[in-house]
Amino acid sequence: MTDYVFDSKGKTFTGEMTVPGDKSISHRSVMLGSIAEGTTTVEGFLLGEDCLSTIRCMSELGVTIERDGEHVTIHGNGLKGLTEPKTVLDVGNSGTTARLIIGLLSGQPFYSVISGDRSLNKRPMDRVTKPLKNMGGTFYGRENGRYAPLSIVGGALKAIHYQSPVASAQVKSSLVLAGLQASGETTIEEPHLSRDHTERMLRAFGVTIETEGTTHRVKGGQTLTATHIRVPGDFSSAAFFIAAALITPGSELIIKNVGINPTRTGLLTVLENMGASIELLNQREENFEPVADLHIKGQSLKATTVSGEVIPRLIDEIPILALIASQAEGTTVIKDAEELRVKETDRIQTVCEELTKIGVQIEPTPDGMIIQGQPRTSLKGGRVKSHGDHRIGMMLGVAAVLTDQPLILEEGEAIAVSFPGFYDFFTKNK
Numbered sequence: 001m002t003d004y005v006f007d008s009k010g011k012t013f014t015g016e017m018t019v020p021g022d023k024s025i026s027h028r029s030v031m032l033g034s035i036a037e038g039t040t041t042v043e044g045f046l047l048g049e050d051c052l053s054t055i056r057c058m059s060e061l062g063v064t065i066e067r068d069g070e071h072v073t074i075h076g077n078g079l080k081g082l083t084e085p086k087t088v089l090d091v092g093n094s095g096t097t098a099r100l101i102i103g104l105l106s107g108q109p110f111y112s113v114i115s116g117d118r119s120l121n122k123r124p125m126d127r128v129t130k131p132l133k134n135m136g137g138t139f140y141g142r143e144n145g146r147y148a149p150l151s152i153v154g155g156a157l158k159a160i161h162y163q164s165p166v167a168s169a170q171v172k173s174s175l176v177l178a179g180l181q182a183s184g185e186t187t188i189e190e191p192h193l194s195r196d197h198t199e200r201m202l203r204a205f206g207v208t209i210e211t212e213g214t215t216h217r218v219k220g221g222q223t224l225t226a227t228h229i230r231v232p233g234d235f236s237s238a239a240f241f242i243a244a245a246l247i248t249p250g251s252e253l254i255i256k257n258v259g260i261n262p263t264r265t266g267l268l269t270v271l272e273n274m275g276a277s278i279e280l281l282n283q284r285e286e287n288f289e290p291v292a293d294l295h296i297k298g299q300s301l302k303a304t305t306v307s308g309e310v311i312p313r314l315i316d317e318i319p320i321l322a323l324i325a326s327q328a329e330g331t332t333v334i335k336d337a338e339e340l341r342v343k344e345t346d347r348i349q350t351v352c353e354e355l356t357k358i359g360v361q362i363e364p365t366p367d368g369m370i371i372q373g374q375p376r377t378s379l380k381g382g383r384v385k386s387h388g389d390h391r392i393g394m395m396l397g398v399a400a401v402l403t404d405q406p407l408i409l410e411e412g413e414a415i416a417v418s419f420p421g422f423y424d425f426f427t428k429n430k
């Protein structure tokens with residue numbers, strides 16, 4: 001466990017930067033490349049620990065994957081070419097790897113076991129195994145199949161219609177990967193639209209998948225054809241620098257080549273409601289994904305209420321949004337976000353606990369939090385901790401621009417899950 005010292009008082013954020021590749025897109029590039037026919041090449045792959053877990057698991061399933069820095073080559077085995085793993089598939093801290101692989105393996109004619117770290121093994125897997133059982137999958141796990149370590153006995157699947165109680169891209173993608181192997185047409189309906197990278201990337205691999213409103217349809221038995229994927233910068237990583245620039249007067253930052261898929265950019269919608277103006281420059285599309293350069297200036301903000309359909313579009317940005325709200329005039333209310341309780345940590349609890357330590361006025365609620373803004377009031381330095389959660393760690397790293405004394409972040413190494421180099425990036429150019 002390592003302490004990371006953030007001594008950033010008075011720092012401003014200027015000039016141009018890029019952020020590492022998108023985590024969701026990197027995972028999917030390897031999984032879909034593995035079940036495609038032919039060789040898929042990926043540029044800008046995120047070298048975060050989560051995505052490396054996906055490479056490790058797919059290699060264990062018999063796929064040849066070569067990596068040269070951020071360039072990855074996947075020699076696809078096709079949907080019927082995966083082989084029984086000889087050891088437990090270690091998904092590390094990665095919920096996306098776990099849930100997507102469970103869907104994929106539910107239709108494979110062999111036995112496999114997945115397990116992860118302590119945090120991962122506390123996260124509910126029955127949100128995918130329950131509908132997958134209805135498709136014909138067989139699973140055994142702790143607490144009646146709710147938690148990993150979880151074993152999967154794959155076999156023939158049949159299509160279902162599933163009305164998901166949660167807007168979760170992991171659930172949707174897991175069922176889509178099973179649906180591709182099922183007889184018939186699988187339909188998945190979600191309460192609100194969750195991130196749609198799986199659907200977009202499947203189209204790049206030549207698969208037909210239709211979306212109407214919040215319902216998705218995919219027919220089994222389709223072939224994926226290898227392709228070339230350029231992974232854009234991760235909006236969720238950019239969010240920490242968007243926040244840093246917004247809350248430090250005198251900042252003017254351009255973050256280049258960031259994915260701006262609307263199912264991910266709820267933070268921009270909310271910031272606009274808070275009175276911020278962020279420019280999207282040089283908008284373009286790559287592999288069915290919209291990309292732009294973001295131009296952010298330090299500016300004053302007003303409080304807002306965040307709820308409903310925007311929540312899944314900014315679910316990973318709520319920790320940093322809580323910090324931003326502490327700098328806005330008025331009371332910000334975040335609700336309908338109970339999903340935060342089953343992330344890498346219970347983020348309602350960890351956000352409130354850590355921000356309270358540094359003097360933010362924040363109260364947890366069952367499905368969100370309430371933040372009293374105190375713009376122009378210094379926060380307190382001292383010891384804080386990531387709780388092993390990368391996004392809590394990075395949020396606290398940004399908070400150090402507002403504290404009177406440095407922040408000492410315990411368990412700072414968690415940040416490498418999605419943004420290796422964040423610390424250097426953040427502390428250089430002081």
Ligand code: S3P
Binds near residue numbers: 167169170171194
């Ligand atoms: C992800 C989906 C989201 C998100 C996670 C990555 C994905 O989780 O929080 O960081 O890549 O599909 P849920 O789908 O469970 O909301």
